[in-house]
Amino acid sequence: MNNILETIVAHKKQEVAQLKAEIQVSTLVKSPGFQRTPISLKRELLDPKSSGIIAEYKRQSPSKGIINDTSSIQEVTEGYLSAGVAAQSILTDKEFFGGTLIDLVQAREINQTKPILRKDFIVDGFQIVEAKAIGADVILLIAACLSKKELQQFGNLAEDLGLDVLYEVHNQEELDKIGDLDNKIIGINNRNLKTFQVDLEHSIALASQIPDSSIKVSESGISDPRTIIGLKEYGFNGFLIGENFMKTENPGFSCQEFIKQIG
Numbered sequence: 151m152n153n154i155l156e157t158i159v160a161h162k163k164q165e166v167a168q169l170k171a172e173i174q175v176s177t178l179v180k181s182p183g184f185q186r187t188p189i190s191l192k193r194e195l196l197d198p199k200s201s202g203i204i205a206e207y208k209r210q211s212p213s214k215g216i217i218n219d220t221s222s223i224q225e226v227t228e229g230y231l232s233a234g235v236a237a238q239s240i241l242t243d244k245e246f247f248g249g250t251l252i253d254l255v256q257a258r259e260i261n262q263t264k265p266i267l268r269k270d271f272i273v274d275g276f277q278i279v280e281a282k283a284i285g286a287d288v289i290l291l292i293a294a295c296l297s298k299k300e301l302q303q304f305g306n307l308a309e310d311l312g313l314d315v316l317y318e319v320h321n322q323e324e325l326d327k328i329g330d331l332d333n334k335i336i337g338i339n340n341r342n343l344k345t346f347q348v349d350l351e352h353s354i355a356l357a358s359q360i361p362d363s364s365i366k367v368s369e370s371g372i373s374d375p376r377t378i379i380g381l382k383e384y385g386f387n388g389f390l391i392g393e394n395f396m397k398t399e400n401p402g403f404s405c406q407e408f409i410k411q412i413g
C-alpha cells in the first residue's frame with residue numbers, strides 16, 4: 151500500500167469500528183432499503199445500447215482538493231440520468247472526499263432505474279451490509295488495500311446479498327490477488343496513488359491480461375470523448391468519470407454533451 155491509501159484505510163478502520171459499536175447488523179438487515187432487489191451493473195454494461203459511462207458525484211479529493219461544493223446530489227443525479235449514464239458512482243467517504251451515506255440515499259430516491267456504485271474504502275463486511283441497506287447496487291473492492299482472502303470473502307458476501315462488485319486494480323500484482331477473473335467486473339484505475347498522476351496507458355497495458363468473460367472498466371483521468379472510442383477497441387465496456395463532470399457548473403449538462411460526442 152502507499153501513503154495516501156494507508157492513511158485513508160487506517161482512518162476508515164477506526165470509523166467502521168466506531169460505527170459497529172453503535173449500529174447492529176440486524177438493524178441494517180431490517181431496514182427497508184435492504185429488502186429491495188439491486189439493479190445489475192453487469193447487465194447494464196453488457197447492453198450494446200449502454201453509453202458505458204459511470205458518472206461520479208465527487209465533491210473533493212485528496213489529489214484535487216475541493217472540486218464542487220455547490221451542485222446538490224439531487225440536481226446532479228437528475229442531470230446524469232437525463233444525460234443517459236449507464237450507472238452512477240457516489241463517493242460516500244466523508245473525511246477525504248466530503249461524501250455522505252445520505253448522498254446515496256437521496257440519489258436512490260431519484261434514481262430507480264440505473265445501478266448506483268457505493269464508492270468507498272471497504273475494509274469490513276459491515277460496510278457491505280450497510281451499502282445494501284442504503285440502496286447501493288454495487289460495491290468497490292480495492293485490491294491495493296485488501297488481502298487475497300479479504301477480496302474473496304467480501305466478494306462472496308456482496309454476491310450473497312445480490313450486489314455486484316467492481317474490483318479495482320492498478321497493476322498486475324493486484325490483478326493476480328483477485329484470482330479467478332471470469333465474469334467479474336474489473337476496474338483499472340489510471341491514477342497512480344503515490345504521485346496522483348493519471349495515465350490511460352495503465353488501462354491499455356492491463357487490458358490484455360483480463361479475460362473476455364470479464365467486464366473491463368477504465369477509471370480516472372478521462373476527459374476526452376475520443377478516449378472512450380479508443381478504449382472500446384481494447385474491450386472496455388465501462389468508463390468511470392468524476393472530476394471532468396463535477397468541476398463544471400452543471401455536471402449533468404457536461405455529462406450530456408460528453409455522451410452525445412461518443413455517439
Ligand SMILES: O=C(O)c1ccccc1NCC(=O)[C@H](O)[C@H](O)COP(=O)(O)O
Nearest residue numbers: 211212213369370371372390391392393
Ligand atoms: O481522486 C483521488 O484523488 C483519489 C485519491 C486516493 C484514492 C482514490 C481517489 N479517487 C477515487 C477514484 O477512483 C476516482 O474518484 C474515480 O476513478 C474518478 O476519477 P476522476 O474521473 O479522475 O475524478
